[in-house]
Amino acid sequence: MEGTDGAGGSVRDVRTVEHVWVPMRDGCRLSARLWIPEGAKSQPVPAVLEYIPYRKRDLKRPRDHGMHAFFASQGYVSVRVDLRGSGDSEGVLTDEYLLQEHEDGEDVLKWIAAQEWCSGSVGMIGISWGGFNGLQIAARRPPELKAVITVCSTDDRYADDVHYKGGCLLSDNLSWASTMFAFNSLPPDPEIVGEEEWREMWFQRLRESGLWVEKWMRHPHRGDYWKHGSICEDYEAVEVPVLAVSGWADGYSNPVFRLMANLSCPRQGIIGPWSHTYPHMGSPGPRIGFLRESVRWWDQWLKGEETGVMEEPLLRVWMQDHMAPRPEYERRRGRWVGEEEWPSPRIRSVPFRMGSGTLTPDDGGKELPDEDESLPHQSPLSVGLFAGKWCSYAAGPDLPYD
Numbered sequence: 001m002e003g004t005d006g007a008g009g010s011v012r013d014v015r016t017v018e019h020v021w022v023p024m025r026d027g028c029r030l031s032a033r034l035w036i037p038e039g040a041k042s043q044p045v046p047a048v049l050e051y052i053p054y055r056k057r058d059l060k061r062p063r064d065h066g067m068h069a070f071f072a073s074q075g076y077v078s079v080r081v082d083l084r085g086s087g088d089s090e091g092v093l094t095d096e097y098l099l100q101e102h103e104d105g106e107d108v109l110k111w112i113a114a115q116e117w118c119s120g121s122v123g124m125i126g127i128s129w130g131g132f133n134g135l136q137i138a139a140r141r142p143p144e145l146k147a148v149i150t151v152c153s154t155d156d157r158y159a160d161d162v163h164y165k166g167g168c169l170l171s172d173n174l175s176w177a178s179t180m181f182a183f184n185s186l187p188p189d190p191e192i193v194g195e196e197e198w199r200e201m202w203f204q205r206l207r208e209s210g211l212w213v214e215k216w217m218r219h220p221h222r223g224d225y226w227k228h229g230s231i232c233e234d235y236e237a238v239e240v241p242v243l244a245v246s247g248w249a250d251g252y253s254n255p256v257f258r259l260m261a262n263l264s265c266p267r268q269g270i271i272g273p274w275s276h277t278y279p280h281m282g283s284p285g286p287r288i289g290f291l292r293e294s295v296r297w298w299d300q301w302l303k304g305e306e307t308g309v310m311e312e313p314l315l316r317v318w319m320q321d322h323m324a325p326r327p328e329y330e331r332r333r334g335r336w337v338g339e340e341e342w343p344s345p346r347i348r349s350v351p352f353r354m355g356s357g358t359l360t361p362d363d364g365g366k367e368l369p370d371e372d373e374s375l376p377h378q379s380p381l382s383v384g385l386f387a388g389k390w391c392s393y394a395a396g397p398d399l400p401y402d
Contacts, residue, residue, distance in 0.1 A: 013073075016065075017033065022081065030081050030082060031188075035072035037072045041116055044118055044119040046077075047117075048076050048078045049079045049112060049123070055086065071295065084100065086184070089188075096129070096212075097157070097229040109142050121146045122145055126151065127276075127278055131152055135153060135238065136231065138231075140237075147300075147301035153252055154230075157226045180212055239265050240265060243267070246270075248274075252276075256315070271316075276393050284330055284332050314341055315338065320332050
């Protein structure tokens with residue numbers, strides 16, 4: 001799997017459409033950028049959608065072009081849409097994963113499937129937010145959506161996301177709220193939305209988008225607020241094929257295992273050494289040819305071509321070898337391993353108990369320390385000052401920088 005992405009197979013010339021309005025059922029319009037392969041109007045092709053709030057016009061522009069132009073060169077119309085109230089789209093974004101976002105996503109899928117260049121089959125791909133809403137929209141079963149690739153996402157918004165962990169408030173909750181507060185304060189591009197309209201759109205965002213961290217902290221317990229959008233509440237709702245991807249240095253590796261264990265649809269999982277990033281740009285290395293892996297998934301499920309993708313192991317994991325701890329890793333030593341099913345019958349759980357300076361396996365064959373034995377422990381105050389961030393955007397920090 002190791003390598004970098006490059007064009008392969010039948011490569012088409014690609015035309016880029018900088019902006020097109022996609023109408024929603026309530027009259028709001030979302031801004032889309034398109035990459036269309038040559039000949040798609042005369043011979044319609046499937047489409048791939050990435051649907052996120054991270055400003056296709058500037059913030060994610062270089063990354064978007066590299067990925068979506070590649071998909072288009074392989075015979076897909078690739079579509080990048082700013083969520084309502086983000087980037088150049090109309091409206092206001094007031095929270096994550098609202099019903100409005102899901103309904104808008106359904107409208108986008110319906111619009112894409114109805115275009116003259118589309119065969120009617122659409123896949124969704126995304127990392128983080130786009131990985132979340134790909135799964136969430138799949139659970140709503142829109143007929144146009146045929147497959148999903150979800151990267152660095154979760155099935156459980158309360159117990160395994162950036163806000164709470166094990167019932168405890170994460171420090172990431174505040175940093176993430178600050179990041180979205182900054183994004184929501186940015187204006188649309190006058191060249192896209194109009195010289196007369198951009199200022200009022202911007203001021204509406206400033207007035208109405210709200211302080212998200214307050215909403216999140218008002219819901220410290222698992223309830224309907226967090227159950228909404230958590231597909232773990234009903235795994236059976238997801239029927240389309242799912243490729244789930246994450247990395248050991250990311251905050252979202254656990255959901256890949258749960259998705260493999262609990263989904264009943266066709267599925268595969270990949271976990272590499274990476275942090276919170278697409279694997280073809282993954283850090284720490286080694287990177288993989290993720291865009292080629294994605295095209296194999298799309299060819300199988302959107303074009304109906306037998307690619308052999310389902311002959312791969314259910315779960316492919318980079319098994320990391322020991323390395324001395326350091327703040328960052330350029331590359332993690334290890335090897336790829338595969339499991340045909342999950343949970344794997346080849347793997348057994350061995351609990352350990354700590355006691356009197358020993359760590360003893362609880363396998364019934366040895367004398368164990370008393371469960372009530374007191375074990376005093378005092379950690380250095382430096383531990384966790386910097387390396388304790390739950391979701392890493394760096395190359396796998398292990399040690400405090402101080």
